[in-house]
Amino acid sequence: MAGYDAKTIERRWQQVWAEEKTWEVANPGQPGHDPDKPKSYVLEMLPYPSGEPHVGHLRCYAIGDAIAHFRRRHGFEVIHPMGYDSFGLPAENNAIKTGEPPREGTERSIASFQRQFREWGISIDWSRELATHTPEYCHWTQWIFLQLFERGLAYRAEAPVQWCPKDATVLANEQVIDGRCERCGTEVIQRKLEQWFFKITDYAERLLDDFETLESWPEHVMTMQRNWIGRSEGAEVSFRCEELDLDFPVFTTRPDTLFGATFFVLAPEHPELERLVAGTPAEAEVREYVDRAARESAEDRGAEDREKTGVPLGRSVVNPVNGEEIPMFVADYVLMEYGTGAIMAVPAHDERDYAFAKAFELPIRRVIDGEDEEIARDEEGLPYPGDGPMTGSGRFDGKGNREAYGEIVAWLAEEGRGESAINYRLRDWLVSRQRYWGAPIPVVYCDACGEGGAPAIVPVPEEQLPVELPEVEDYAPQGRSPLAAAEGWVATECPRCGGPAHRETDTMDTFVDSSWYFIRYLDPRNGDAAWDRSIADHWLPVDQYIGGVEHAILHLLYARFFTKALADCGHIDVQEPFAKLFAQGMITRDGAKMSKSRGNTVSPAEHVARYGADTARTYICFIGPPERDADWSDEGIEGVNRFLARLWRLCEEVEQRTEPAAVPAEPSGAARELLAKAHWAIDKVTRDFERGFQFNTAIAAVMELVNDAYRLKDGLYGSPEGGAAVRFATATAASLIFPFAPHMGAEIWERLEGGRVWEQPWPQADPALLVSDTVTLVVQVNGKLRDRIEAAADAPEEELLELARASDKVARFLDGKEVVKEVVVPGKLVNFVVR
Ligand SMILES: [Zn+2]
Numbered sequence: 001m002a003g004y005d006a007k008t009i010e011r012r013w014q015q016v017w018a019e020e021k022t023w024e025v026a027n028p029g030q031p032g033h034d035p036d037k038p039k040s041y042v043l044e045m046l047p048y049p050s051g052e053p054h055v056g057h058l059r060c061y062a063i064g065d066a067i068a069h070f071r072r073r074h075g076f077e078v079i080h081p082m083g084y085d086s087f088g089l090p091a092e093n094n095a096i097k098t099g100e101p102p103r104e105g106t107e108r109s110i111a112s113f114q115r116q117f118r119e120w121g122i123s124i125d126w127s128r129e130l131a132t133h134t135p136e137y138c139h140w141t142q143w144i145f146l147q148l149f150e151r152g153l154a155y156r157a158e159a160p161v162q163w164c165p166k167d168a169t170v171l172a173n174e175q176v177i178d179g180r181c182e183r184c185g186t187e188v189i190q191r192k193l194e195q196w197f198f199k200i201t202d203y204a205e206r207l208l209d210d211f212e213t214l215e216s217w218p219e220h221v222m223t224m225q226r227n228w229i230g231r232s233e234g235a236e237v238s239f240r241c242e243e244l245d246l247d248f249p250v251f252t253t254r255p256d257t258l259f260g261a262t263f264f265v266l267a268p269e270h271p272e273l274e275r276l277v278a279g280t281p282a283e284a285e286v287r288e289y290v291d292r293a294a295r296e297s298a299e300d301r302g303a304e305d306r307e308k309t310g311v312p313l314g315r316s317v318v319n320p321v322n323g324e325e326i327p328m329f330v331a332d333y334v335l336m337e338y339g340t341g342a343i344m345a346v347p348a349h350d351e352r353d354y355a356f357a358k359a360f361e362l363p364i365r366r367v368i369d370g371e372d373e374e375i376a377r378d379e380e381g382l383p384y385p386g387d388g389p390m391t392g393s394g395r396f397d398g399k400g401n402r403e404a405y406g407e408i409v410a411w412l413a414e415e416g417r418g419e420s421a422i423n424y425r426l427r428d429w430l431v432s433r434q435r436y437w438g439a440p441i442p443v444v445y446c447d448a449c450g451e452g453g454a455p456a457i458v459p460v461p462e463e464q465l466p467v468e469l470p471e472v473e474d475y476a477p478q479g480r481s482p483l484a485a486a487e488g489w490v491a492t493e494c495p496r497c498g499g500p501a502h503r504e505t506d507t508m509d510t511f512v513d514s515s516w517y518f519i520r521y522l523d524p525r526n527g528d529a530a531w532d533r534s535i536a537d538h539w540l541p542v543d544q545y546i547g548g549v550e551h552a553i554l555h556l557l558y559a560r561f562f563t564k565a566l567a568d569c570g571h572i573d574v575q576e577p578f579a580k581l582f583a584q585g586m587i588t589r590d591g592a593k594m595s596k597s598r599g600n601t602v603s604p605a606e607h608v609a610r611y612g613a614d615t616a617r618t619y620i621c622f623i624g625p626p627e628r629d630a631d632w633s634d635e636g637i638e639g640v641n642r643f644l645a646r647l648w649r650l651c652e653e654v655e656q657r658t659e660p661a662a663v664p665a666e667p668s669g670a671a672r673e674l675l676a677k678a679h680w681a682i683d684k685v686t687r688d689f690e691r692g693f694q695f696n697t698a699i700a701a702v703m704e705l706v707n708d709a710y711r712l713k714d715g716l717y718g719s720p721e722g723g724a725a726v727r728f729a730t731a732t733a734a735s736l737i738f739p740f741a742p743h744m745g746a747e748i749w750e751r752l753e754g755g756r757v758w759e760q761p762w763p764q765a766d767p768a769l770l771v772s773d774t775v776t777l778v779v780q781v782n783g784k785l786r787d788r789i790e791a792a793a794d795a796p797e798e799e800l801l802e803l804a805r806a807s808d809k810v811a812r813f814l815d816g817k818e819v820v821k822e823v824v825v826p827g828k829l830v831n832f833v834v835r
């Protein structure tokens, strides 16, 4: 008897799948399309091809592939494509360092990803493969840009931008983490540049509202997006500078505190600042202050505990509610990105205004009574952020501030001094990059067509797309795009007047490429259009999307925006791209994030070479609940390898010692026990798939089944009934392990049952054999009933805890808390003590 030879088995099945194009699915109207099958679009986030796939990729694609197989065997026509997010900085930075064109390094890496995905046996429809850096793909990225431009959703404006001095490029707000460049960690500075933006702010409300239409997204991902969009309700109120005849609108969420405004503050970037101080004694000091503020990050500037600095402007504005003149300041704790870049300061009721008033000895006037015991205040109980009756507020005195809120806004509106308003933290998406390795922005500038000295922005006509990247010698940005050096490429003909014109030299943020790739997969070879509308409508939305939680904001928000904009343009039918989202956890090693610099990375290629892909995939699914972080263990993968080898030996033995036979209808004794176990495993694995892909416990159930088969087999081989039971149990184990270990699952099934396991419907548990000994347990948090769960009567404590934690109703009360004690009374209750 040969041992478990993963290599031979895996090579054999990979060849079958490649030759028979097993995982390819046809579009509607094409031969092979089955209109009676329901569709299911299963998609993992496409990889960024840099070097080799890492263990995070293995986890993501192993999870996605298991889901794809599960759905196929439930009768769905599953579309499961793959591609590469192949523009971007790492390839370009490597090009700057080595001089090798980014295309070459990128394509080498893509080849490595392709090879490894095949070696992992991932069930990919290779006919739909794409890479975002190719001219074929760029063509349609540029076409989408022009679609947005036509509708005013892409525009050019001068803007203070976040600039990374090291990478010499503009960063999106989202790419600035704690004032530093997301990629290189360099402190970010501000600069003013003409930039391209997408008007995502037009969609802020819809991006919030449509969370309701999603089938299943993790709550924490939606919360992160909600906070990022940052909707707040309030009022816009105008303060007037009489001397200069200038109105300064402010956005406030607290119009009920208007009577308490004792000074007025502008952000250092405020466009009217220059006019206010030009030629005044304050000018020099303000200039210096503004320059210094430009070097600070928004996070630092806005921090509550930071010492407050600023400069008086020597000007004043009139508070519209009481006609009082209040002094103006510039201070860096006010951010241009929020509201209008100016605030009315109410030191009695706002922490930062209070700190500023103390530092500059400004009056503090209380306009809401009340006490707040939670936080230390000064002897008068200020600043007071809470509610209470209004005071010092004229006609509103004595009213509860919340009740008066609407009245004040209505009164302001009547007087023409303000109106209710909604403010968003979300800014428009800055998409231009002064970098080489991205999709060129498809516009040209023509002086002759321009007006008032400014050149006209002329879109490149569709028939001239794609605008391909020129060859350049030097990829390093010099404060302008490297494309600017390709003079022969930059100089072009104006599509409108035929005169001389020059091309836009900025390229697009790579997040643009990944905002629509899931639509291109559906019709990837279409040369006449980005996609055929009827094909896109058939497959969209993505039914199950899988990827890392690090994309909770950027990628997922941008893709949602693109989907809505494209639907508005009439190109697709859906408003949301991803009906269900699964966010996988991170794999760590020795408790730390893996990184090359720490030297603690795990190479999937090495482990696949050593144990086989089935072992690597099954282990990464067994390592823990897939949504949580988990720590890699070399003993763990060895253990899984031993399990698969044991299943393999069982198969070889069963093949020799039993004959294919019908399973007995009325089994008894050990045969009944083993068959019952097999049906228990079917039921368990199925339910684990359905309750959020709990693959670790699903695989554990198959292990239990194999253990029982070993325990009972020798007593069963003797009778036809017994032999049939062992054979059934072994084939069932193969069938259930197939989504995780597809090569072994396919091989064992073929040997014992004949035919292709993936063409078999997913097995169904026989209720007659399912021991109905499940019990209902109550789950408590700090002694309070939060949910009830069903569990097998003999389920171990660990499983009961696992089940209890998996309940949404329970998780809500555990989130962010420390569990100090877990109490399990088998058959009765689970209680978490938290603090
Ligand atoms: Zn940087």
Ligand SMILES: [Zn+2]
Pocket (backbone or CB within 6 Å): 446, 447, 448, 449, 494, 495, 496, 497, 498, 499, 501
């Ligand atoms: Zn022209």
